[in-house]
């Protein structure tokens with residue numbers, strides 16, 4: 050790295066756009082969980098697409114690796130540099146403009162650094178809905194959501210970020226700008242480049258803006274907290290709800306008893322909404338865009354039938370928005386609560402919804418054999434087959450053995466996922482944490498195609514090396 054890099058970057062983006070002081074760099078160099086820490090030659094904060102392009106041109110000319118960063122809430126270590134001190138962190142935190150809302154086209158064009166909650170608010174101000182919803186939405190950015198193909202709690206109704214993204218503006222590793230901000234619902238002019246950049250985790254270029262799909266606003270909601278005997282009952286309840294209410298089912302989140310316990314222990318102000326010891330819980334939400342049948346009645350009647358059929362052990366309906374928010378706090382507090390508990394092994398897996406019950410039984414048994422007392426903090430968006438299958442140390446242990454045996458324990462989870470034809474990364478991406486595991490689980494043809502794409506777009510391997518492809522290398526021939 051050239052010693053005058055910060056000066057040359059300052060020439061491109063101005064003094065406010067380069068962070069060199071160690072105390073000011075600190076928050077850019079560690080991930081949300083504190084699991085990945087790195088060093089950087091500079092942290093650069095371009096204020097426009099043209100400035101992003103200038104930075105990438107300079108880095109390409111000097112052979113300097115670039116790590117794009119949005120809200121730095123990613124859970125796979127993809128947004129922080131390595132320990133070499135030679136990489137540049139390119140933060141999008143000055144790319145914050147909402148470029149426009151097209152009400153008739155039901156789209157919104159926003160820059161990459163716009164925080165998800167601000168994008169939701171802009172849609173709301175226009176009387177519409179941008180449905181992506183994550184526990185991290187107060188910090189995560191649209192660019193990060195695109196780059197990770199974020200999922201969250203509304204996927205069963207609206208799809209992942211890929212389904213919500215109609216067009217992109219991307220700066221390529223050589224500094225060229227691809228102006229693909231088309232707001233078209235139909236566009237068959239060749240390969241789907243937008244789809245390619247969604248989920249590319251900063252390894253193919255820097256997303257600078259996106260055209261997002263908007264939906265009718267939700268006018269009425271009904272929310273319930275449900276105790277369930279097992280995962281089979283949860284899957285049967287999703288089926289029943291979908292038959293009864295169709296796409297008005299807007300969320301179905303599952304939590305094991307251990308997950309709820311973790312939140313109740315660590316998140317201030319939370320309380321158990323149901324008496325009794327239930328093995329599993331579901332947070333169910335219906336949403337309607339228009340007036341019609343009262344949704345509370347529909348939900349209550351469906352849950353009554355589920356109680357009669359022994360699918361549900363107990364249930365409570367929220368009677369105010371404040372009560373609904375308290376139920377959501379129980380669900381969205383798990384990540385924070387698990388962080389507070391110390392070391393854990395995070396897995397973000399998906400199997401066909403029909404296979405979830407057997408997956409949970411089989412995998413739990415294999416893990417209990419391998420590490421007796423292992424705590425299964427299992428929760429997730431089961432309405433789309435996605436479980437956060439996290440492991441905590443046995444009670445009374447400091448987590449040393451869990452961490453030391455991480456590869457072996459994760460292999461048990463991933464072998465089980467493979468036996469159900471599932472995926473080892475449902476929504477968080479691969480980053481650095483899961484790149485090696487993905488290389489083992491992907492089909493060799495798939496992996497080869499990915500390497501060729503990487504080589505075609507980033508032949509020098511300068512964009513976020515080590516993320517997605519463990520060795521950071523493409524293959525051109």
Ligand code: FAD
Pocket residue numbers: 081116117118119120121122123124127128141161182183184185188189190191192193194195196197198199200201202250251252254255256257384385476477480513516
């Ligand atoms: P960052 O963390 O900054 O970056 C993530 C990756 O994207 C990195 O590889 C980075 O290099 C790349 N990147 C970022 N911006 C750009 C850009 N403009 N161009 C190119 N590459 C870029 N995720 C879910 O999917 N569903 C959830 O329900 C969910 N809940 C969460 C709850 C909590 C409490 C937390 C902490 C995280 C959660 N996440 C969830 C993970 C995370 O919030 C998402 O992955 C989010 O999309 C990351 O956005 P970000 O702006 O923070 O990206």
Ligand code: MLT
Pocket residue numbers: 124184201380381383384429430437
């Ligand atoms: C969630 O669904 O809560 C998230 O994806 C975050 C996590 O698993 O930690």
Ligand code: ZN
Pocket residue numbers: 201429430437476
């Ligand atoms: Zn999730």
